Amino acid sequence: MINEFKNSPVIPVLTFNDVNESLKISEILIQEGLTNLEITLRTPNAMSCIEAIVKEFPMANVGAGTIIKKEQLLQVQNIGCTFAVSPGATSSLIQEAKRIDMNYLPGASTPSEIISLIEDGIFFQKFFHAGNSGGYKMLQAYANIFEEVQFCPTGGIGQKDFQDYLNLKNVVCLGGSWMVNTKTMSLNDIQIEAKSITSVI
Numbered sequence: 648m649i650n651e652f653k654n655s656p657v658i659p660v661l662t663f664n665d666v667n668e669s670l671k672i673s674e675i676l677i678q679e680g681l682t683n684l685e686i687t688l689r690t691p692n693a694m695s696c697i698e699a700i701v702k703e704f705p706m707a708n709v710g711a712g713t714i715i716k717k718e719q720l721l722q723v724q725n726i727g728c729t730f731a732v733s734p735g736a737t738s739s740l741i742q743e744a745k746r747i748d749m750n751y752l753p754g755a756s757t758p759s760e761i762i763s764l765i766e767d768g769i770f771f772q773k774f775f776h777a778g779n780s781g782g783y784k785m786l787q788a789y790a791n792i793f794e795e796v797q798f799c800p801t802g803g804i805g806q807k808d809f810q811d812y813l814n815l816k817n818v819v820c821l822g823g824s825w826m827v828n829t830k831t832m833s834l835n836d837i838q839i840e841a842k843s844i845t846s847v848i
């Protein structure tokens with residue numbers, strides 16, 4: 648899982664409810680080189696959007712976010728997700744991901760949560776909510792303490808600071824929703840934003 652994220656280290660975190668719109672936006676992002684997509688399960692049609700994107704763009708690495716119930720892991724695997732992301736973690740989520748052999752990125756933000764995931768053998772962790780949990784300066788401090796842990800910070804990251812995160816030695820990739828805001832951005836705006844990201848990563 649880590650290698651795919653290294654190849655395209657900015658992961659758009661997308662909240663879709665309309666299948667057609669989700670296909671149009673995913674096409675732009677993938678064409679521009681943002682080939683790792685995290686679709687949140689926060690809308691009634693999120694699963695249908697994921698299913699359509701997976702079918703239409705087999706070259707993309709499509710994962711599901713907002714995994715907070717263990718049964719969601721099997722559901723998203725069955726519709727073709729290749730990874731699953733949670734804002735936090737519980738032992739039952741971790742065990743279920745292991746049982747079904749799903750690439751799983753659980754979340755942590757405090758030292759104790761990070762240690763708990765280390766105890767479960769998880770050395771690639773989502774750092775959530777990055778912006779409200781000390782930002783890249785906190786992750787920089789964690790680099791010296793948790794030398795073997797690699798992070799995918801997500802939450803509150805934007806155009807202004809994503810490169811600061813990517814420059815850290817303990818950051819493999821990061822997630823963010825700033826490049827797609829369907830209320831305020833046109834498809835053209837999304838394309839420009841995606842281009843500006845891929846030109847520097």
Ligand SMILES: O=C(O)C(=O)C[C@H](O)[C@H](O)COP(=O)(O)O
Nearest residue numbers: 660687712713801802803823824
């Ligand atoms: O729904 C989930 O499980 C999530 O993972 C939350 C997302 O990571 C954040 O919504 C992304 O944060 P923003 O870039 O600040 O929007």
